[in-house]
Amino acid sequence: MTNIPVIETNDLNKSYGQVAAVRALSLSINPHQITAFLGLNGAGKSTTIRMLLGMIRPSSGTGKVLGHRIDDANESVCLRRKVAYVSENKQLYDYMTVEQIIRFTRPFYPDWSLDRERRLLKAYELPLKRRIKSLSKGMRTKLALLLALARKAELLILDEPSEGLDPIGIELMLESLVAQNSEGTTVFFSSHQIPEVERIADHVCLLHQGSLVLDASLDDMRQSYRQIDLVFPSLPNESDVRVAGVESIRASGRQMSVVVSRNAEMLIERAHDLHASSVEVSPIGLREIFLQTVRGS
């Protein structure tokens, strides 16, 4: 197993006129992992993904996916052959039936797995004879997933794969991603759904207003992010509690609530030195971290 990043960007920017959609984005995505690309609607996730696939050109900056330069037209053809992609709006040929599009797609990919195609057809309960234009949104997503998963690609990039799926569909989709990952495929998926990200992702990249604001392993976050609620006889200055690792401080009356990304022990010690009358430590979930980061900036 190599540990060369499968996706690497350096100071990537994309502007539409005056509007900066992606700003100074430097990503480094590890192979063999499941990485979630988290962000609100309009944060720049789809723009980034489309740049990674060479579908749109960056305004500035460079990037490589599986060693291929994303801003080189020739290389981006190779790149798209190696990367399976499920787009945001799940574009498919509307006039074909489910069966026809599968038969049409199959010969493009030498590693196509018939076995996986059959298993997914069964699990997703797709109607073979129905035309794509009359599929429900959920079925369309499942079909797009099937076409991407059966390819056995080295890297799987999905843009909001859970969009339009019901809870059972989401469950099936997550199971498929986990199965694909256990066979060695690196998974990179965008989402704004915290629960699905929390369950299957190893790593989270949080994009906000086009910038990367958090890039961390989920287990590290679970281990070291803490909310510390303090009560003081008289409130100290915020600067007194701002040790390394403090992410945010809220104060009201005698209470202070501090979120740390590390060094919880150091803050607790400091609080005792400042004569805190109560110190409570609680874990903090991805939801809180997400909301705080997005609202704070």
Next chain:
Amino acid sequence: MLFKLNPSAGQPLYLQLMQQIRHAVEKGALQQGDQLPGIRTLAEELVISPTTVAKAYSELEHEGVLELRQGSGAYISVKRRGLSQMQRVHEASKQVRQLLSELREVGLTEDAIRRIFEAELLYPAEVLSKQ
């Protein structure tokens, strides 16, 4: 095996999984030689990253709770004699105490009881050595 992980808890998922496997061993739900699902199977069942399962398994192997065999999966290997021995001794001394009080009640002296114990302890050893 039934595991229940909480992705929102302030504890890494691989640690949660390790604890639950250890706990299942302690209460006897998993025993020496039992096979655990493969990494892929368990990851799909729990819908968590295979990396998480792999990490938990490899840490448990370090601790001696699991034995990973190439290609055939993970097996419980209970190398925890320290604790189970302690439990057995604890259990035995309760039984001996009970027996002693019964023997005293029928009027045996401590000397007599001690001789019986010693004799009984020697007896099986002699039989075994003759075989």
